[in-house]
Amino acid sequence: MSALVCALAPLVLAGVLGPAGAGKLFGRGTAWQAPRTALARLLRDGGRAALVLRALGAVELLLAAALLAPPATPLPGAAAALLGAGFLGYLGYARAVAPGSSCGCTARQDAPLTWRAFARAAAVLAGGVVAALAQQPWWTAAARRPAAALCLVLAAAAVLTALSADPDRRWRMPLRRLRLRIAGHPLAATGNRLAAAGHPLGATGTPAAVPVAATVELLERSRAWQSASRVVRSALLDHWDDGGWRILQFAGVHGGGTAARPVLVLFAVDAAASLDTVREPAVRVSVIDADSGAPVMATA
């Protein structure tokens, strides 16, 4: 089994280094991404960092090609191990001087430094060491035990995918979508079927059917609000439902100059009404003295 692992390591490693190298060498994003990497910090120049990244890409591509060739010498594996060690050192440096910067490892746009980058570099180092020990070409070993080889490659691919820079977009979101599709929407209980269909009766029944935000929106577009808005000063202070009415309480000031006194402005709105169901809201308005509770004025 260990011989099989050793034999297949060059293949897996080439699969990691090849795409990453090609992305760095030929990718359009390298030039504008380079200034944001920690490498630019190290070299004190974004242009130079882009050159180094492209050169590194070429090295990775060459290594990938050498790893795919028959294992005449342990050199490609050793070189890959060295590269992995170099990555680790660079990441440690970047973490120390520019923790917010991108590492530029996988030639993908600004992925910040995470433990995943370190794990990837360690995997390259370990893979290089194992690949250096390979005794036979990977195609021979794979032909001898195809099932085991396939399982091994798939397992390695799964691990490497999990370590890729942006797992969220690549597999977590599709998986979550799938789970919602299979298990149903976790928030389905918040919408009764009538309301979801836009049915006028959808808002009735449960008191929570119309959120306060909808009532406030309705109030703020009403004529009642305009007639009292000169007096209102605060945002919503308090609200409660009582016998089908929703009472909204605001603070305000009535009168000007020396006659000004603090008042409470109360609006009563149908608790089941919202802009979707009512065109002409009927709102009751009263203004009462904040100290005595006596009505102050009639707005009409």
Add this chain to the structure above:
Amino acid sequence: MSAYRTGDPLDRRRFLTAAALRGATVIGTGALTTGALSAGALGTGVIGATALGAVDADAAFAAPIRPLDPAVAESAFAEGRITAINQDVLEVAGSYGDHSRVRVTNATSVWKARATTATDIETGDGLYARGLPLPDGTLAADAVWVNIVNLHATIRGIEKTRLHLAHGQHEIVGNLMAQTTSASYGDASPTADLSRLTIGQSAQVLGAWRPSDGSVDLVRVAVAPGAGRRR
């Protein structure tokens, strides 16, 4: 008026309900008022204006507007993190190195994910406040919005009690609150029905940030029109 004077909130509410229902009934929708502001492409509709400006949570992001009532002095604005609370005065360190003192009275509305009271305000909270400058240098707040955030995000995951949101490079956990969190789909008015949110949607999120763990208590999630249609 004894019911009004008692400290029991239930009695007080009962009294105020009766007072509210005795009030004049006004029917109809008003014309558009000034002070309307739209929250980005997913406009949250027209907002009424008081003597000092708009009063819903979005108003926290509005520039101070000229009062409609010439008798009212210019409203002032303060923002920042609360560094200390001395009785009814909040010491606020502004984002730009300025410092202000905000006075909270019993007529001040306090928003912290919902309409609440000054007892909910804690040191370390962020705030926006609007009110009148007093001669002693404090700002007498008419309205205070605590920890309010308004951001454009992408829904990355939906669970029973929370949404996973991506805002730029940041992953944010949005806590769903029963009775409070509402969704608005396109131009429709806010609804408690969150079942039409889908993964991958862009959303304008209004909520209250929790300084303790960096998550956001979701108040309103507005998604674009046409979103949430079941295919």
